[in-house]
Amino acid sequence: MDNEKIYDVNDLMEAVENSNRNYDKEMIMKAYNLANEAHKGQVRKSGDPYIIHPIAVAMILIDLGMDTETIVASLLHDVVEDTNVTLSQIKKMFNDDVALIVDGVTKLRKIHIYTKEEQQAENVRKMLLAMAQDVRVIITKLADRLHNMRTLQYMSEQKQRDIAKETMDVYAPIAHRLGISGIKDELEDKSLRFLDPVAYAEIEKQLELRKDEREAFLNRIKAKISARIADEDIEKIAIFGRVKSIYGIYKKVYINGKDFDEIFDIYALRIIVNSVKECYNILGIVHDMFTPIPGRFKDYISMPKNNMYQSLHTTVLDEEEIPFEIQIRTWDMHYTAEYGIAAHWKYKEGISGKDKLEERISWVRQLLENQKESEDVQEIVRSIKTDIASDEVYVFTPTGHVITLPVGATAIDFAYAIHTEVGNKMVGAKADGRIVPIDFVVQTGMVIEVITSNAPGRGPSRDWLNIVKTSSARSKIRAWFKREKREENIIEGKAAFEKELRRSLINLPEDEMEKFVLDIVKRSKMNTADEFYAAIGYGGILLSKIMPRIREEYSKQYKHNQDIDLKQIAEKPKKSKKASGGVIVEGLDDCLIKFAKCCNPLPGDDIVGFVTRGYGVSIHKADCPNALSSMSTEENKSRWLSAHWQSAPLIHENFKSSLNICAEERAGFFAEVSITISNMHIPINSLSAKETKDGQINMQITLAITGLTQLNQVIANLKKIDGVISVERTAIQ
Numbered sequence: 001m002d003n004e005k006i007y008d009v010n011d012l013m014e015a016v017e018n019s020n021r022n023y024d025k026e027m028i029m030k031a032y033n034l035a036n037e038a039h040k041g042q043v044r045k046s047g048d049p050y051i052i053h054p055i056a057v058a059m060i061l062i063d064l065g066m067d068t069e070t071i072v073a074s075l076l077h078d079v080v081e082d083t084n085v086t087l088s089q090i091k092k093m094f095n096d097d098v099a100l101i102v103d104g105v106t107k108l109r110k111i112h113i114y115t116k117e118e119q120q121a122e123n124v125r126k127m128l129l130a131m132a133q134d135v136r137v138i139i140t141k142l143a144d145r146l147h148n149m150r151t152l153q154y155m156s157e158q159k160q161r162d163i164a165k166e167t168m169d170v171y172a173p174i175a176h177r178l179g180i181s182g183i184k185d186e187l188e189d190k191s192l193r194f195l196d197p198v199a200y201a202e203i204e205k206q207l208e209l210r211k212d213e214r215e216a217f218l219n220r221i222k223a224k225i226s227a228r229i230a231d232e233d234i235e236k237i238a239i240f241g242r243v244k245s246i247y248g249i250y251k252k253v254y255i256n257g258k259d260f261d262e263i264f265d266i267y268a269l270r271i272i273v274n275s276v277k278e279c280y281n282i283l284g285i286v287h288d289m290f291t292p293i294p295g296r297f298k299d300y301i302s303m304p305k306n307n308m309y310q311s312l313h314t315t316v317l318d319e320e321e322i323p324f325e326i327q328i329r330t331w332d333m334h335y336t337a338e339y340g341i342a343a344h345w346k347y348k349e350g351i352s353g354k355d356k357l358e359e360r361i362s363w364v365r366q367l368l369e370n371q372k373e374s375e376d377v378q379e380i381v382r383s384i385k386t387d388i389a390s391d392e393v394y395v396f397t398p399t400g401h402v403i404t405l406p407v408g409a410t411a412i413d414f415a416y417a418i419h420t421e422v423g424n425k426m427v428g429a430k431a432d433g434r435i436v437p438i439d440f441v442v443q444t445g446m447v448i449e450v451i452t453s454n455a456p457g458r459g460p461s462r463d464w465l466n467i468v469k470t471s472s473a474r475s476k477i478r479a480w481f482k483r484e485k486r487e488e489n490i491i492e493g494k495a496a497f498e499k500e501l502r503r504s505l506i507n508l509p510e511d512e513m514e515k516f517v518l519d520i521v522k523r524s525k526m527n528t529a530d531e532f533y534a535a536i537g538y539g540g541i542l543l544s545k546i547m548p549r550i551r552e553e554y555s556k557q558y559k560h561n562q563d564i565d566l567k568q569i570a571e572k573p574k575k576s577k578k579a580s581g582g583v584i585v586e587g588l589d590d591c592l593i594k595f596a597k598c599c600n601p602l603p604g605d606d607i608v609g610f611v612t613r614g615y616g617v618s619i620h621k622a623d624c625p626n627a628l629s630s631m632s633t634e635e636n637k638s639r640w641l642s643a644h645w646q647s648a649p650l651i652h653e654n655f656k657s658s659l660n661i662c663a664e665e666r667a668g669f670f671a672e673v674s675i676t677i678s679n680m681h682i683p684i685n686s687l688s689a690k691e692t693k694d695g696q697i698n699m700q701i702t703l704a705i706t707g708l709t710q711l712n713q714v715i716a717n718l719k720k721i722d723g724v725i726s727v728e729r730t731a732i733q
């Protein structure tokens with residue numbers, strides 16, 4: 001690995017001098033002296049004195065054109081955490097802005113996405129919050145991370161991978177979203193080097209092999225274009241060759257499976273001119289000189305990307321039929337493309353100041369708004385990835401407005417992007433005039449029309465939460481459920497919560513249960529149980545998040561008592577008022593219960609009891625054919641008693657239940673069935689299968705089931721498996 005050049009204070013001051021900006025040199029020098037003194041004796045993992053790191057970070061930021069406060073803060077960004085210097089000292093010696101940036105970066109330093117801490121989600125939110133407060137904090141953090149990535153080889157292998165992954169998943173997308181493409185590309189390339197070193201080396205080798213040949217090619221094309229436009233009246237034109245980033249190539253070759261030679265834009269020409277008019281003018285000339293490849297022209301000038309990127313892209317063939325990409329843009333667009341949000345500082349006069357800056361960080365606030373109700377870190381990381389990093393599609397409204405959405409967005413996302421009410425009233429969609437399902441994935445260039453209905457009782461469906469791609473649509477749907485469907489949310493939430501309790505084998509007598517639940521409600525910062533259930537119903541509280549703590553709490557408070565209860569019951573079964581097996585048989589206080597093998601009743605099933613001669617009461621499903629036929633005989637009629645499940649059984653029992661699955665024969669089917677069941681944490685007692693004559697599989701599976709609700713869930717999930725024809729409850733064989 002090549003060694004990163006080490007800069008000292010002279011290099012720093014030279015960069016300040018050469019920047020052509022009005023930096024406060026005295027203040028920068030004062031910051032350097034303070035940092036140098038404070039870090040004295042500290043060394044980096046590389047063995048170099050620590051001060052080389054803040055200097056390097058400051059120099060990255062000078063290159064980005066950041067202001068004096070940012071440069072000063074970057075020199076001091078590690079002193080609060082690592083030395084005796086305090087924030088109030090910094091505030092006194094410099095100013096509030098410097099202190100704010102240092103404070104922000106110090107806080108960000110403690111935030112790691114991939115830790116096991118429970119506070120993960122909170123961490124990501126804090127990071128976004130820091131950004132929303134002052135975007136200079138995150139730009140400084142990006143520069144800090146960039147230098148750390150440049151010197152990552154000195155870390156342990158595990159650290160290298162963790163830091164590289166976090167950089168790839170969080171920091172590179174943020175750099176992308178802020179439009180700082182230079183930093184984004186380098187962060188990605190440096191991360192890839194540790195995440196997939198073999199592929200990285202391979203791409204580097206391939207690029208090196210073709211370098212001379214391609215350079216000669218680009219020079220020839222460049223000379224040709226220059227000669228042609230010499231006649232045109234275009235001033236200040238520049239033509240550069242550019243090489244695609246290693247990670248950019250990696251995505252195409254290793255992720256999209258393209259051949260190295262199929263990538264047209266590994267090498268591209270970039271033409272920079274003064275005005276938008278000239279951009280289109282050049283495009284015309286280029287299309288006249290070379291043959292354009294259909295479908296490869298992209299107009300990001302009239303449809304800027306979310307990160308404000310603007311350019312014309314086209315791919316053409318030269319006379320030898322070699323394809324290459326040409327990017328055409330103005331100088332303004334060029335600075336924005338290279339420096340993104342930092343161009344605001346670097347070329348202040350060229351960009352219409354505050355509005356654009358506001359626009360650029362508004363997405364951070366939006367993301368924060370959207371995340372308020374979610375507690376799930378995966379969800380937030382996914383939002384960062386899809387909302388920030390992904391490429392976009394541009395879709396039109398029937399009136400010709402452009403809506404920008406992430407790739408994979410559906411008609412529902414489109415509807416919510418237009419207006420919350422359009423989404424809430426959506427009943428259907430049309431793409432280019434053709435009726436499509438509402439989960440239709442929209443494509444660039446399509447005209448999408450949303451069909452709405454004002455009929456009462458209509459509204460989004462809960463399934464939409466799993467269909468939509470944008471976090472804004474998801475949060476709007478959640479908000480709707482929160483507002484409109486309180487009753488329904490309470491019922492759904494309560495059912496889901498109780499199911500989780502059962503699955504966790506949490507069971508208490510009614511009054512104790514009530515108290516236990518109320519404690520949970522309070523801990524979730526809700527006032528009433530209904531409010532708590534409603535929050536579960538609309539997805540504001542995620543059961544997967546709260547259950548571990550509830551289980552822990554339960555075993556702390558009750559497990560001990562319960563063990564004693566169970567022991568008492570086991571020792572003195574006759575004392576138990578209620579019937580055993582969780583079943584109450586009318587008219588019989590204490591009786592031996594057994595479950596009929598012909599129908600295997602489960603808690604939740606309607607049941608009846610048959611008083612056997614000497615073997616207690618046999619419990620059947622109320623609709624069991626054997627029970628029905630026996631009931632109709634004079635001889636047995638009187639021996640049938642009505643029975644029901646005890647509402648809160650003291651004894652947790654697993655009931656055996658058998659299913660017959662009929663499916664098309666195919667590879668991987670068995671694995672999928674057992675994965676589906678084990679994902680539900682249900683023990684499999686037995687599994688057997690035979691092939692039928694017509695190429696189908698008949699599978700018999702016996703499970704340990706807690707009740708009807710769980711069994712129905714199993715059946716529903718099994719039916720979702722590819723090739724499954726039917727799933728039916730059967731007698732245990």
Ligand code: MN
Nearest residue numbers: 053077078144
């Ligand atoms: Mn640092």
